[in-house]
Amino acid sequence: MRPLTLVALTVFLFAAPAQGAEDGNVVTLVADEWCPFNCAPDADSPGILVEIARQALSLEGYRVDYQSMPWRRAIRDVRKGTFHGIIGTGPAETPNFHFPDQPLALAHHSLFTLPDSDWRYTGLDSLPAVRLGVIHEYSYGGLFNDYIEPNEDNAERLMVLSGNEVLPRLIQLLKMERIDALAAEEKVLNYHYERDGRTTPLRNAGLAYQEELYIAFSPAKPNGRELAEALSRGMRTLREKGMIAAILTDYSVLNQ
Template sequence: MKRLLIFIFSMMMALPSSFAATITAAQDPWPPFISPDKSMPGLSVEIAVAAMKTQGYDVNFQIMPWSRALNEVTKGRIDLLPATWYTQERTAYLVYSDSYLENELSFIKRAGDAFEFSGLNSLSGKQVGIVRGYGYGDDFLSATNFNKPDANDLTTNLKKLQAKRIDLTLEDKLVALSTMKEAGLNSSDFQFTTASLSKNPLHVTSGKANPNAQKYIDAYNKGLATIKADGTFDAILAKYGIQ
């Protein structure tokens, strides 16, 4: 009888860790950081899942267009965006985690185009394709000396660039090359400018309308420190060929 009671007590003590709370996350395809491939869901997704798991959370991730994902997180209907750039505007409605990686945002041009970026003035008169809702930085977005036609995704902008409907688009080089490959576009049709627009740290974010936003971000920060210390973070990077 005593052994039975000890067993039951042990099982009861184990229950909280056996049934992890499930939270939601969403974002658009953004390889290699975000991918619809279940076996390779992306760096940002795997880092978020691993970090939150150490704090007792399971993450239910889904793919959706960026503008919709941002809106759902902002309104608190979805808990996390796994890969977010910082903008001053977004601090009004998003809680930011510690940064975990960095993107370098370069301009993409058609192969053979002599253009080189040397500041926002060098974009005068250009048609620069952007992705709707992306945080390119306040100075870039408020500049009025060039046009910024938007699209739902980078693939659309790359096709518009090929068709000479825009002069430039911009993205992290690693993301752009992965997107070209997945979309069946020939990377030799494009070139990257030598100078970049900016270097953007990546963060996980949660909407301030979500009553648990700060709790989730605090948990992520603790989990991130844990997976960096135990080697999980580096193992995820290595899985995607990043050292």
């Protein structure tokens, strides 16, 4: 955690005592790594959504334990109550979960090609012209329902990958020309290259969907709704004090 963030959080903790829980209550949040939204759990900078959750829930008397796992497993295990919440989802993707009253960030899901391609995304009707690489059970803001699910058995149109570290695998498939385009969140793709001091060599062929990102809580946990409400209260305090804007600035993210 950055020094500025830590100092400000210390002020909050002394100024605003916990309202909804006893000290030491641990909330386990899970997701696959999707940096800069949520990065490696042991990283100095664990991600935008992780830092917002930790600071907001700490104001309510909770401590966040963040764990990384494949997205499909994360959804399944939170749904059945193995873990408290999932990071980076939306109501369309996990409709029966408990959500805070405000999103934590905004995702921009775009299609990317090699630089010499002249294909552009102009709507769903333009997708059959390419073989698209996607991650299994990602919603992509609506692309899953509108195109991926209806074509998931069509190998000429889709290559669907699952597991960990899927984005680098999709990029490699694109370089090998086994797919013509891949779907990715813009900041996530840029961050993949920027952490190595590079700019993305891929071509943005068009924005497909925008999506509000939330941390949602298990419908199988007795305190799922309570945790969503606690996150809402904590986030309101952070917004009032300018702390969310400070986190976004730290990660060079200017829009949310």
